[in-house]
Amino acid sequence: MVAADKNVKKPGVLKRWASGFWNQQREMAYPTHLAGFNKEVFRTYKGLLSGNVAPKRVETFDAAVARQGLTEEFLSSQLEKLKNLHVAMYVIGAFVLVYAVWLAITSSLLFGGVSAFWAVGIFVRGYLYGFRAWQIQNRDLIRLQDGIRIRGTYLVL
Numbered sequence: 001m002v003a004a005d006k007n008v009k010k011p012g013v014l015k016r017w018a019s020g021f022w023n024q025q026r027e028m029a030y031p032t033h034l035a036g037f038n039k040e041v042f043r044t045y046k047g048l049l050s051g052n053v054a055p056k057r058v059e060t061f062d063a064a065v066a067r068q069g070l071t072e073e074f075l076s077s078q079l080e081k082l083k084n085l086h087v088a089m090y091v092i093g094a095f096v097l098v099y100a101v102w103l104a105i106t107s108s109l110l111f112g113g114v115s116a117f118w119a120v121g122i123f124v125r126g127y128l129y130g131f132r133a134w135q136i137q138n139r140d141l142i143r144l145q146d147g148i149r150i151r152g153t154y155l156v157l
Contacts, residue, residue, distance in 0.1 A: 089126025
């Protein structure tokens with residue numbers, strides 16, 4: 001073993017210094033954790049744009065409650081909390097949308113457009129709260145893609 005190691009020719013001092021310097025600069029410019037993050041983001045975009053939805057774990061509502069050890073009291077408090085958040089997000093979204101129209105008329109279309117985009121985000125968050133409330137209320141775990149097709153998930157009261 002030792003004889004074989006002696007026969008291996010190591011690069012010269014200048015070449016080792018230059019390659020070490022190059023590797024150090026490359027690591028500082030594009031660190032490995034950033035490269036991994038970028039790969040994951042690109043995979044996510046590729047999955048979103050492909051149109052294929054990966055199958056998720058499918059289980060009944062009762063099995064999920066049993067697996068997580070949830071009580072009926074907790075579920076009823078979560079249901080009320082989610083319903084309240086659902087309505088609050090819709091109300092806030094409506095106010096922001098009215099504000100966006102006012103900004104577009106009085107100030108700038110850019111400010112109005114950004115505010116309208118913000119209002120859409122608030123409406124989406126409100127829908128997600130309502131979707132979770134619908135799942136608890138109906139004791140049914142469904143995918144979000146299926147929930148969008150059900151009109152009862154848009155306003156859960």
